[in-house]
Amino acid sequence: MSLIEITEVKKRFGDNEVLKGINIDVEPGEVIAIIGKSGSGKSTLLRCINGLETIDEGSISVAGAQLLPDELHLKALRLKVGMIFQGFNLFPHLTAGRNVMLSQMVVRKTPKAEAEAMAKKMLERVGLGHKFDAYPDQLSGGQQQRVAIARALAMQPIALLCDEITSALDPELVNEVLAVVKELASEGMTLLMVTHEMRFARDVCSRVVFMHQGRVHEIGPPGEVFANPKTPELKQFLGVVH
Amino acid sequence: MNDFSTWDILRNLLMAARWTVLLSLVSFVGGSLVGLALLFARIGKGRLGPAFAKTYIELFQGTPLLMQLFLAFFGLGLFGIDVPAWLAAGLALILWTAAFLAEIWRGCVESVAKGQWEASSSLGMGYLQQMRWVILPQALRVAVPPTVGFSVQVVKGTALTSIIGFVELSKAGTMVTNATFEPFTVYGFVALIYFCLCWPLSKSSQILERKLNVAHRNH
Numbered sequence: 001m002s003l004i005e006i007t008e009v010k011k012r013f014g015d016n017e018v019l020k021g022i023n024i025d026v027e028p029g030e031v032i033a034i035i036g037k038s039g040s041g042k043s044t045l046l047r048c049i050n051g052l053e054t055i056d057e058g059s060i061s062v063a064g065a066q067l068l069p070d071e072l073h074l075k076a077l078r079l080k081v082g083m084i085f086q087g088f089n090l091f092p093h094l095t096a097g098r099n100v101m102l103s104q105m106v107v108r109k110t111p112k113a114e115a116e117a118m119a120k121k122m123l124e125r126v127g128l129g130h131k132f133d134a135y136p137d138q139l140s141g142g143q144q145q146r147v148a149i150a151r152a153l154a155m156q157p158i159a160l161l162c163d164e165i166t167s168a169l170d171p172e173l174v175n176e177v178l179a180v181v182k183e184l185a186s187e188g189m190t191l192l193m194v195t196h197e198m199r200f201a202r203d204v205c206s207r208v209v210f211m212h213q214g215r216v217h218e219i220g221p222p223g224e225v226f227a228n229p230k231t232p233e234l235k236q237f238l239g240v241v242h
Numbered sequence: 243m244n245d246f247s248t249w250d251i252l253r254n255l256l257m258a259a260r261w262t263v264l265l266s267l268v269s270f271v272g273g274s275l276v277g278l279a280l281l282f283a284r285i286g287k288g289r290l291g292p293a294f295a296k297t298y299i300e301l302f303q304g305t306p307l308l309m310q311l312f313l314a315f316f317g318l319g320l321f322g323i324d325v326p327a328w329l330a331a332g333l334a335l336i337l338w339t340a341a342f343l344a345e346i347w348r349g350c351v352e353s354v355a356k357g358q359w360e361a362s363s364s365l366g367m368g369y370l371q372q373m374r375w376v377i378l379p380q381a382l383r384v385a386v387p388p389t390v391g392f393s394v395q396v397v398k399g400t401a402l403t404s405i406i407g408f409v410e411l412s413k414a415g416t417m418v419t420n421a422t423f424e425p426f427t428v429y430g431f432v433a434l435i436y437f438c439l440c441w442p443l444s445k446s447s448q449i450l451e452r453k454l455n456v457a458h459r460n461h
Contacts, residue, residue: 050363050364051363052360052363052364071368071369074363075366075368078363078364078365078366079366082364082365083360083361083364085357085360085361087355087357089355089357089358089360089361090361091358091361091362091376091380092380093379093380093383102365102375102376103362103365103366103367106367106371106375107365107366107367107371148361151365152364152365155365155366
């Protein structure tokens with residue numbers, strides 16, 4: 001059984017159908033890059049998997065549990081799937097350490113000492129153990145994003161959704177974040193990432209999904225998708241001239 | 243003919259000013275509690291709560307405080323309920339303060355970035371947990387200066403209760419004037435006392451604004 005099963009998912013915003021029947025099955029440990037032009041529905045798809053958007057048709061299940069739009073089911077789902085955002089979205093009134101501790105203590109009711117130990121461990125893991133007491137506005141964009149990753153990891157999710165997590169970063173900060181993601185991938189974390197980093201997608205991902213106008217236009221291993229695009233849309237997107 | 247010394251005038255006014263302070267405090271504290279309830283109704287997810295809170299706020303913001311005082315004082319009297327002036331004054335001011343505070347605070351809650359809601363949702367927090375740990379602590383920083391600033395309006399608003407016969411600073415001013423025939427001196431003192439009450443509040447609002455901004459310099 002696949003870890004994440006996305007079946008015939010449709011999503012409309014008013015008259016605008018953003019997702020027109022998406023089917024993707026993700027196996028445990030897979031790293032999937034979702035690429036495509038802006039407006040192709042890639043971010044919406046990711047947000048649907050985490051329940052930030054409700055779907056109009058179809059179904060999404062994670063580790064056998066259906067995604068249903070009530071608070072109880074959503075909460076159960078979100079404990080399994082973490083999400084990282086383009087804009088970091090750290091809590092600005094809390095230190096990096098507190099950011100990582102908060103949801104453990106509030107949602108999982110983890111005792112403070114335990115949550116703190118976990119926060120230290122996770123911040124170490126993203127190379128920011130020494131920034132435990134720093135506030136988000138004292139950190140660079142790359143560091144903030146790594147704290148956001150640590151925060152998601154502290155909830156021990158079985159999969160992570162990454163929504164253009166390097167798009168808001170200065171070019172020189174992109175690599176430190178990608179290095180962390182790469183490490184997670186090598187440790188066997190299941191990852192779904194919307195990305196514009198084609199080289200990263202080629203090097204790290206097990207499959208690449210090309211979305212176009214609300215549909216999965218092409219899907220396959222990166223070698224195939226990048227070296228041998230079948231549709232004119234993907235060729236154009238990759239800038240391949242024939 | 244005139245047996246009142248300046249000290250007598252001032253002393254009488256200061257005694258009455260205690261009631262102004264007390265009424266302000268009661269209105270502000272009571273108004274905060276009612277305002278908080280209104281705020282939650284206003285930004286809640288249901289349909290009835292927001293509609294009720296919105297109507298309430300519009301009603302109280304859209305009518306003069308004086309009319310609200312009259313309605314509380316005379317309106318309840320029509321039903322045979324004898325309302326003492328202090329009760330009508332307290333009630334009307336609490337309800338009036340609540341409407342304005344709820345609206346000020348709504349703006350503060352909505353000023354918290356949408357990404358904060360999304361991030362806390364994605365970490366599995368429920369609505370109340372998000373409010374308690376993520377949204378309100380941030381909204382609070384934004385809310386302190388305008389809230390303290392509004393307390394000045396509450397203090398000045400208490401002056402209107404003199405019209406329904408509540409003896410606070412303004413009413414005492416009128417009474418002392420009637421006895422002394424020195425309106426300029428008396429009302430001069432009255433104004434000065436109001437200023438002494440209000441100025442520290444506006445000043446602290448400014449200081450707080452600067453302080454909280456420094457703590458939050460990059461946001």
